[in-house]
Structures are given as C-alpha cells and as structure tokens.
Amino acid sequence: MSQQSKSLNILLTGASGYLGQHILHALLTTSSNEEYDSFFVGALYHRSSGLSEAIESFMSSRTSICSVQCQALDFTDEDAVNQFLNASSHRWDVCIHTAAMASPKVCQENPSLAMAVNNPTTFFRAFQQHNPSLRLVALSTDQVYEGTDPPYRETSPTLPVNVYGATKRAMEDTCQQYFAQSAIVLRSSILLGPLAPFVPAHDTFLHFVRSRPPPQQTTYWTDERRNVLAVQDAVQIILHFTCSDTKSAGVFNMGGPHSYSRMEMAQAVFAHHGYDPTEFLQAALKAQCQPRATEVPSPLDISMDSAQLMQILPSRPLQTLEQMIQTTFSLQQANDPVVVISGLQDIYDPIQRPLGRLHWRCAPDSWSPTTDREGCDGSWRVEDNKLIIYPAAKKDYWRKTYYEPVLLKDDGAVLEYAGLNADQHYTVEAKFDLVAAAQFDQAGIFIRCDPEHWIKTGIEVVDGTPRLSCVVTNEFSDWSTQHWESFRHLTPDTILVQDVEMRVHCRGTSFVVEAKMGIKFDFIRIANLRVSADKFAAGVFACCPEDQKGGFATFHEFRVVEGSVMDHNADGNHEA
Structure with a gap:
C-alpha cells in the first residue's frame, strides 16, 4: 500500500523583500525533502513590481516540489486578513513572518505606522484563530539590544534605542502571547549576500560599500559592530524550523560566529577587489561624533552570542565574511540563474x-x-x-x-x-x-x-x-x-x-x-x-x-x- 503524500502549506509574509525572495528561491529550487512530498507557499507582499511574473518565468523550465501563489495583502487591515483567510482553500501549517517596515529612519519618522506594521497584532490574532497549532517563525532584530554591554545573550536586558527596535521588541511579546508553544522568534543580525533573485529589493551593506565613489574617502565606524550572517545561512535556519518537526519554541539570537565593525567589512570588500583600503576608507569612532539633529539613534556594539540557537540546529559551518563577499560579488554565484x-x-x-x-x-x-x-x-x-x-x-x-x-x-x-x-x-x-x-x-x-x-x-x-x-x-x-x-x-x-x-x-x-x-x-x-x-x-x-x-x-x-x-x-x- 502506498503511503499518503504529505504536503506542507507555508504562508510567507514579506515575500518581495530581500530575505523573503531568498526563502522563495530556496523552496522553489527544492527537488526533494525528507519530511514532505510537496510544499504550497502563499507568498504575501504589501506591494511588488513583477514578483509573480518573475517567479512564473523562473519556473517555466524547472521541476520543483514547491508551488507558489502570490498575493498582495495589508496585514494591518483586520478585515482584509479575515477575508484572505476565509477565501483561502488552504489550512496554513506554518507562517514565516519576514514582513516589516525595516528602515530605522522611516520608523523614527512614523512611529504609529511602524508599530502597526512591525507588530501586527490583528494579523497574529486572526491566524491563531485560523489554526491554534500554527507554527510561527518570525524575524526580529538585534536592535532590541541597547549596544552598551556586549556580547548579548537571549537573557540580556532589551533596551531598544530607536523606534524600529522597540516595534520589533513589541512583536516578540505578541508572538509569545498568541503562539507561546510554537513561536520561533529569531533576532537577526545584518544579512549579507547576493542581490534578491527575482525582483529588485534593497542592496546589502556589501553593495553599499562597493558603490561608494573613490577617490573621495568614505568614513566607516570602527565601534559599531554586528555578528553579520550570510543570507543563505539565515534561509537554512528558517527552513529548518519550517520543515522539521522540532518542539523548540522561544526567542533566539541569530547571528554569525564573528563580530565585525562597519570599517572591517568595508576593508574586506576593497581588499577582495584588489584595492588598497587605506586610499579610500577613513576610520572613525561613532561614540565620539556629535549626532546630527536628523540622525536616527542606533546601538553601537550589539554583538550577540548565538550559541543557544546553534545547539538545536544541525551541525553545519556558517559562512565567513570572506565567503559572503566572494558569494556576493562572484560571477559564478550559487543562485540560478547566474546574475552577471x-x-x-x-x-x-x-x-x-x-x-x-x-x-x-x-x-x-x-x-x-x-x-x-x-x-x-x-x-x-x-x-x-x-x-x-x-x-x-x-x-x-x-x-x-x-x-x-x-x-x-x-x-x-x-x-x-x-x-x-x-x-x-x-x-x-x-x-x-x-x-x-x-x-x-x-x-x-x-x-x-x-x-x-x-x-x-x-x-x-x-x-x-x-x-x-x-x-x-x-x-x-x-x-x-x-x-x-x-x-x-x-x-x-x-x-x-x-x-x-x-x-x-x-x-x-x-x-x-x-x-x-x-x-x-x-x-x-x-x-x-x-x-x-x-x-x-x-x-x-x-x-x-x-x-x-x-x-x-x-x-x-x-x-x-x-x-x-x-x-x-x-x-x-x-x-x-
């Protein structure tokens, strides 16, 4: 007797964003999975230019166990969320929540809207009613930490210094309120890697460094530090919690094994391209600079210890900064198609x-x-x-x-x-x-x-x-x-x-x-x-x-x- 096929219905928010697109790409290029015979992904976005068409074109010559349906949804609108759930023919097993107002500057200028978007209480409540056993994998940020007493562990005090960090910290509490037994909240550091695979999204910090106009020197902070993480590693961590029958729940730091300053990252990019960093890069201590009136408060050193997360993940090495840079700028990237x-x-x-x-x-x-x-x-x-x-x-x-x-x-x-x-x-x-x-x-x-x-x-x-x-x-x-x-x-x-x-x-x-x-x-x-x-x-x-x-x-x-x-x-x- 043949076994009944096993399918997983995944709801992905923020599908047109940088991380969302890389998650979609990983799912669409999956030819087999130990746990499931097929995936169905509901790819939600607030607004997007051509995501659905790009995915359709991408899949026109490929075979995958994953199918995708793209849809625009304002998840701050309770009526729209309920209408979406009532009209859906799928019972969602997992929600990967990556959607966010991610610009600290925009959040600082629009705190009420930032709270509504980054802590979508009505969205989580509606999905808890839809499926009380829903597995939630939600992206938070390392900016929930103050940046004065690193390295930070999950038990460290959370004292956000800007609106963005505060809204994400509020989201963590909401996730725990509605999905206490099944929510995985990942406090992500800066993600680095290749450009978004389907439609334009924001560039990473590596692309920013690469775009600066020498010979005019650019100043980079030496005291603003992060445990940067390759986007491919972040995707694998998220998909582990999405697809495995893990009983883990809670809040986890998600960063790479090493902490780098902005200056160290910039130096590595220039060295990769064969240029002397000392010609174009100028070091400075942010703590000694007078902040501009319009500057958004930002934590200095939010280096994190992610050992608790690593203990429950399958053992695999994370990319080094040099590997991230190589993957980002190499013509022979792992993603298909190769972006020249x-x-x-x-x-x-x-x-x-x-x-x-x-x-x-x-x-x-x-x-x-x-x-x-x-x-x-x-x-x-x-x-x-x-x-x-x-x-x-x-x-x-x-x-x-x-x-x-x-x-x-x-x-x-x-x-x-x-x-x-x-x-x-x-x-x-x-x-x-x-x-x-x-x-x-x-x-x-x-x-x-x-x-x-x-x-x-x-x-x-x-x-x-x-x-x-x-x-x-x-x-x-x-x-x-x-x-x-x-x-x-x-x-x-x-x-x-x-x-x-x-x-x-x-x-x-x-x-x-x-x-x-x-x-x-x-x-x-x-x-x-x-x-x-x-x-x-x-x-x-x-x-x-x-x-x-x-x-x-x-x-x-x-x-x-x-x-x-x-x-x-x-x-x-x-x-x-």
Whole structure:
C-alpha cells in the first residue's frame, strides 16, 4: 500500500523583500525533502513590481516540489486578513513572518505606522484563530539590544534605542502571547549576500560599500559592530524550523560566529577587489561624533552570542565574511540563474566609480549630479539607483543604408558590459522611460560585437509617434518598427513613454528580441550578427540624432543573467 503524500502549506509574509525572495528561491529550487512530498507557499507582499511574473518565468523550465501563489495583502487591515483567510482553500501549517517596515529612519519618522506594521497584532490574532497549532517563525532584530554591554545573550536586558527596535521588541511579546508553544522568534543580525533573485529589493551593506565613489574617502565606524550572517545561512535556519518537526519554541539570537565593525567589512570588500583600503576608507569612532539633529539613534556594539540557537540546529559551518563577499560579488554565484550584471550601481567612471564593470562607450560629455535639463553637450547622472541620460545632439548609431550622402554614425551614448562570451547564452533585460522631444529620440538595449555588427532595440519617436524599434546591423543597417500603444503628451511636442520593458536573448551570435506587452513578453524579432566573435557587449543606450530639445531616458533596471528561457518557441518543430 502506498503511503499518503504529505504536503506542507507555508504562508510567507514579506515575500518581495530581500530575505523573503531568498526563502522563495530556496523552496522553489527544492527537488526533494525528507519530511514532505510537496510544499504550497502563499507568498504575501504589501506591494511588488513583477514578483509573480518573475517567479512564473523562473519556473517555466524547472521541476520543483514547491508551488507558489502570490498575493498582495495589508496585514494591518483586520478585515482584509479575515477575508484572505476565509477565501483561502488552504489550512496554513506554518507562517514565516519576514514582513516589516525595516528602515530605522522611516520608523523614527512614523512611529504609529511602524508599530502597526512591525507588530501586527490583528494579523497574529486572526491566524491563531485560523489554526491554534500554527507554527510561527518570525524575524526580529538585534536592535532590541541597547549596544552598551556586549556580547548579548537571549537573557540580556532589551533596551531598544530607536523606534524600529522597540516595534520589533513589541512583536516578540505578541508572538509569545498568541503562539507561546510554537513561536520561533529569531533576532537577526545584518544579512549579507547576493542581490534578491527575482525582483529588485534593497542592496546589502556589501553593495553599499562597493558603490561608494573613490577617490573621495568614505568614513566607516570602527565601534559599531554586528555578528553579520550570510543570507543563505539565515534561509537554512528558517527552513529548518519550517520543515522539521522540532518542539523548540522561544526567542533566539541569530547571528554569525564573528563580530565585525562597519570599517572591517568595508576593508574586506576593497581588499577582495584588489584595492588598497587605506586610499579610500577613513576610520572613525561613532561614540565620539556629535549626532546630527536628523540622525536616527542606533546601538553601537550589539554583538550577540548565538550559541543557544546553534545547539538545536544541525551541525553545519556558517559562512565567513570572506565567503559572503566572494558569494556576493562572484560571477559564478550559487543562485540560478547566474546574475552577471544586476542593477545600474556598477557604473565605471575614473572619478565616480573606479570599481565598476559597466563602461561608457561614447559617454555623454559631462556628469552632473543635480542638473534637471541639459543642452546639446549631453549629460548623465545616477539618482535613486536610476540612470538618467540626456544624450548629446546629433549622435547616433547607423551604417550606410538608405541615406544620401552615406550616413555613418557610431557615437551615441551607450553604457555596456563588454565581458560576455559569444559561446554562452544570456538574457539581457532593461526597464526604462523615454521623454522624447525631437524626431528620432530613442532609448533601449544595445548589443555590440564590433563597429560593423550590432543591434539596438527600444522605443524611437518617428514622425511624432513612438515606435517599437529594432536596428540590426551587419555592415549595413536594417531598421524595422511597429506600433507602440502606451504613451502620453507632456506638451504638444514632448512625448512620455513609461515603464518600457525590453528583453534580448543572446544565443551565440543569434538574438531574439522581446518586449513586454501587458503582462507577458511578446516576440519581436530574431536576428543574426554575421561575424565571428569571442566576446560581445550588452548595455543600455540613449540617442538624439537630431536637435537636443530636452529629451532624456531614465533607466530603472538593467540586468544580464546566464541562460535564456523565452515564451516564444524559437526551436519549434523545424527539421533539416
């Protein structure tokens, strides 16, 4: 007689956050489990851009024992929570609670809202009524400690110095109130590791260090210390309590085995990249600095002893800081797909970003941190992790075709990563807005093997109308366009095209162009660059072939990942 299948229903809050996405990734890449035959995950988020679609795309070519249903839910709204529970066809076995208002600054400025979000009493009460034996794994913080008498143990006094820590401490009491026999509360230290695997979330402190602009020195505290923990280790700890039949309950410190200062972490990042930390990093004692009026109180040394947690976990080594840095910045990360470039914080500039891997090909003539509108010289800046390009006038990419006299242009603004191998498969993605003020203003994705073999695809304004455009050049340029429906006029002569999402699948020197129409990517064009190449470049571009009348492009996202999975079946059933 065959045994009845055993399934676990998991509710995950904060699914679109940094930790939530890494938990989802771990569950979705699980092919077997000793305790359960399958998992069903209800992935809850307050707001998210494309999480459900990203997961659907990720799973399109994979087999997993886990299935996921994503849903937005404001768990401070008792009616919405009860409606969700009443409508759900699942009885939830476990709740992994990672959702939080995690910015200490935002919490300090909005204490009532922070308490409602970080200590969702109505949410916990509703779920206790839904399933009194529900297993709860909830994330708290090391900031419940004051930071004056380390190392802290679970029995140490909790004296939060800011609103964020106070709201999390209140949440701990609420968890104990409603789930005294089954709640696991983890006081987490700073988590470090690779970027979120599905949609953009906050960067880690390692990415912050990596993005600082030498040669201007950056100051890091030597007396603010944390037991930093790899996000992968945090995920494994959480999933241990989620999936195992443990009888443990209570509050546990969750940190790494070693305590590091901000300065020590920054030094390790710079050393990893081969730079002398003494050139760019300046040490300071936070305790000796006069706090700014707007500064949020922060505990100094909240080093923790996590021995109590380690005693009940399976014996396995935790990552060292050096391993965390290697995993974060290596091109061969353990996550699938391998992220080659993720985001626009990697820009190289000899003054602003000497560590960057994204290089300008024909950069705009100036870099400006503040200017809102530029003239014919062109400029660029990074603002809130977005790249804004005002392209210089009369610069473009075109070769020979149609125009008389013969038109040769090879000078438009392109920001690219040039280290892609022509014998591998990649997917290049970009999300951007275009404000077009002149004929042929354009922006999008650029693929380049050499000056005579390249592709540019995106949005281009032609005769007063935005068009989805693709130029394929094999010595001669071949241009095709099609109608683009979504746009609006800012003025009679200025057009705004928002939230354009483009994707290019790179398979050797063959390329498939897709654009997002509604909720899915539609196939646009297959093209081949007829050249023998070992390497090629991929990036984003903005051009103004005519007069510069105030047109500019804003790139929200850019990434290159290894592998290529598309909705269009490029192979079909073709036979030779």
